[in-house]
Each structure stands twice: as structure tokens, then as C-alpha cells.
Amino acid sequence: MLDVTHMSVFDTDDVQPHVDNAAQDAALLDAYSHAVIGVADRVGPAVVRVETRRKDAKGRAAGGVGSGVIIAPDGLVLTNSHVVDGARELRLTDSEGRVMEARLLGEDPDTDLALIRADSVRNLPAAALGDSKALRRGQLVVAIGNPLGFESTVTAGVISALGRSLRAQTGRLIEDVIQTDAALNPGNSGGPLVTSHGEVIGINTAIIMGAQGICFAVASNTAQIVLSELIRHGRVRRGFVGIAGQTVAVPRRHALAAAIDNGSGAMVTTMEQGAPADTGGLMTLDVIVRVDGEKVTGVDDLIRLLNAERIGRIVTFDVLRRGMLRQFDVVPTERVSTRPAAAAK
The missing domain is CATH 2.30.42.10 (PDZ domain)
Incomplete structure (x- = not known):
């Protein structure tokens, strides 16, 4: 005689693990999405578009575009030195489209960092600098910036390696550079690399042309040192x-x-x-x-x-x-x- 009861119990036990695994996968994917969304919501308003205005050798208008991150409510903004490139006339645009005039406080080409201040503004949304020494390989990170002019773009990836060295445009090595596979493109330069807790642990600085998934950021601990020197002296002393x-x-x-x-x-x-x-x-x-x-x-x-x-x-x-x-x-x-x-x- 066919034991229907036995077959029914057997089938239920066989299917249940697949159902549980699918639910767990969905939960994990949902947690990942929530982490990235949370970072974008928290830090995104502090990311600005940085535009430089200057004249070339023939007197024609010239300039460039990059990203920056507000690190203090009174308008202090960190970005790359190669973004501002010594320009004194700067313009910032936030995620809501508000345009702010800004000025260069100081830059350090040897670490590819620059500090600028937005004029006549207060109580801006700001992001906190974290401790880059606490990072681990494989850790989730989010990059926010304006790649190729597409404003407020969010990409996610992991810390690929720590303690890299990267040659600055001055020829000097930038020490303790973070390598990530978060997608970056021209225009991301100067934008923040952020942990899932919303702390800025790097300033995106370089992409290896022709490579895929190899991008670099100046560590936040380096940025802290440079920031302190620029505020106190207007330059980094060596x-x-x-x-x-x-x-x-x-x-x-x-x-x-x-x-x-x-x-x-x-x-x-x-x-x-x-x-x-x-x-x-x-x-x-x-x-x-x-x-x-x-x-x-x-x-x-x-x-x-x-x-x-x-x-x-x-x-x-x-x-x-x-x-x-x-x-x-x-x-x-x-x-x-x-x-x-x-x-x-």
C-alpha cells in the first residue's frame, strides 16, 4: 500500500530548506541595499560639484569639473588638488541645485588634496571624517560624486587593498592610499569614499585608465593631517x-x-x-x-x-x-x- 502520509512529510522537509535559503538571500540583498541607500541619504547632501574658472594662455575661458565633500557646516570642503589646480575662482553646486561661490584656502599637490570654503553660507549638511586605519579588506564602501558630469551618482564596492602608494602629479608618493573597486570615472575626483556607517574614509583621487575596477582614494587619516596644516598655515609644511x-x-x-x-x-x-x-x-x-x-x-x-x-x-x-x-x-x-x-x- 502506498504510504501517502510518509511521502507528504518527506516532500515538505525537502522543499523547506530551499524556501528558507531564498528568504535569507532576499534578506541579505535587502540589507545590502538598505546600507547603500542609508549612506546615500546621509552623505549625499554633503557632496558638491566643484567647478573651476580661469583663462588659458590665450585669454580664453577655461576650467574643469570635479567633486568635493563638505566637512564642516560653515562651508569647509575637501577636494583634490588636481581638481582646483590652483584656481582662485570656484563655484559649488549641491545636490539640491543650489549654487555657491567659493575660494581656495590651500592645497597640497603632494597628497592631491585641497581645502576650499563656500562663501556666505552656514549650516550646510556635512560629513564626518572616519578612521581609515580601522578599515579592512573586503569592507563595503560607497563612492559619491559627479562622474562624467552626471551629478549625485552613487556606486558601491569593497576595499580591495590598503596601504598602497600612488605617485602624485608632483612626482612625490602619496602614502597609505586605499584601493577600491567602486566604479569611478573622471568627475568623481575629490568626492568621498564612505563606509556603511556614513563615515568618509577616503577622498577619491585616481582611476587607472584601461584597467577595470582599480581605483584609488587618499586615506582620511592623511586628509586629517593635511587639513590641520592647511587650516593653521595655508600650506603643508615639510x-x-x-x-x-x-x-x-x-x-x-x-x-x-x-x-x-x-x-x-x-x-x-x-x-x-x-x-x-x-x-x-x-x-x-x-x-x-x-x-x-x-x-x-x-x-x-x-x-x-x-x-x-x-x-x-x-x-x-x-x-x-x-x-x-x-x-x-x-x-x-x-x-x-x-x-x-x-x-x-
Whole structure:
């Protein structure tokens, strides 16, 4: 005899997991959508279109368009240096179409960041800068901006990698850059990269042409440092010692003899006469391996370590000279920024 009851119970148990899985997938997709929508609603009003106005060499009107994010209700806006490109006349347009005149407070081409202020406005919607050191690979992020002129565009992706280095237009490396696969296009530059909690953890800066899903943002912790310097001084101060160099390998026998673990260092190739490095006793062909006890594995480490904190005070350089480790005291002065950057660091 056919056991109908048994078959009925069997079929129900077999179908139920599929129903539950479908419901779970729908719930997860709904949660993802809600996260992106929440970020767009919260941070979107703080994102502005940045337009520059200038005249070219022939006196004709010229300019560019990018994005920016309001970081204070009184109209402070972060964007890219390459968006403003030194322009003094700026115009902002918010998500509601309101147009605001703005002015450049300062820029730092070495990190591709600029600070501008919207004039005659108060109580603007603002976004908060988060802690980029707390990010993890695979974390959901949302980019908001004006790609190709399409205003208030939202794209989502994940953190692809952390701690990247990216060459700025000045030739200096931007450290601790965030790599994301959130879709970016020309016009997104200067817009925010935002976590699902609505915190700005990056300022979108570059797209690799010809690649798919490889985009970069300057980390918010870098932006915090630059922001502080621009507000206080109108520029980002960096140390100058008057040398140019190149990254070279440190022979293992020299490293062992000097009791250091450097596989490479920064070799002094040229030196400005009378500059701090010269008066401090450094010579060409010296290989710098430490600055104030911090390892130098190349020119980029040396650039990073010559920050504002070391201007005007004694800084100890550990160098290999003819295979022997020696120490010299150097007092960096403030580096004069140029566009493009000078060869000496």
C-alpha cells in the first residue's frame, strides 16, 4: 500500500530548506541595499560639484569639473588638488541645485588634496571624517560624486587593498592610499569614499585608465593631517635638507657589519651647497638607512620622514659611508613647494 502520509512529510522537509535559503538571500540583498541607500541619504547632501574658472594662455575661458565633500557646516570642503589646480575662482553646486561661490584656502599637490570654503553660507549638511586605519579588506564602501558630469551618482564596492602608494602629479608618493573597486570615472575626483556607517574614509583621487575596477582614494587619516596644516598655515609644511637621491640595495656584508637589517637605503646622489645636509656633514654616495632611528629603505621613506615635526630641530641621520655606519645631526628647514616639485627633497 502506498504510504501517502510518509511521502507528504518527506516532500515538505525537502522543499523547506530551499524556501528558507531564498528568504535569507532576499534578506541579505535587502540589507545590502538598505546600507547603500542609508549612506546615500546621509552623505549625499554633503557632496558638491566643484567647478573651476580661469583663462588659458590665450585669454580664453577655461576650467574643469570635479567633486568635493563638505566637512564642516560653515562651508569647509575637501577636494583634490588636481581638481582646483590652483584656481582662485570656484563655484559649488549641491545636490539640491543650489549654487555657491567659493575660494581656495590651500592645497597640497603632494597628497592631491585641497581645502576650499563656500562663501556666505552656514549650516550646510556635512560629513564626518572616519578612521581609515580601522578599515579592512573586503569592507563595503560607497563612492559619491559627479562622474562624467552626471551629478549625485552613487556606486558601491569593497576595499580591495590598503596601504598602497600612488605617485602624485608632483612626482612625490602619496602614502597609505586605499584601493577600491567602486566604479569611478573622471568627475568623481575629490568626492568621498564612505563606509556603511556614513563615515568618509577616503577622498577619491585616481582611476587607472584601461584597467577595470582599480581605483584609488587618499586615506582620511592623511586628509586629517593635511587639513590641520592647511587650516593653521595655508600650506603643508615639510622638511628640506637639500639632497636628491635614489633607492639602492645595501650589500648584505655591510648590513651585517653595521648590525642593521636594511636590504636597501637612500643614496645621496646630489647635494645643494650650504643646505642643511651639507652643513651637517653628509656627502654624496652616503646611503641613508635611518632617520631618528626609523628605518629608511629608499627615497620615499626619506620623503615621508622629513615632515613638519622635524623642521627646525636636530634630526639624526644614520648613513653607510664606505661600508661603515656613521651618524650625523642635520637641522631641516621648511621645503618651499613648487608646481611641479623640485628635484631636491
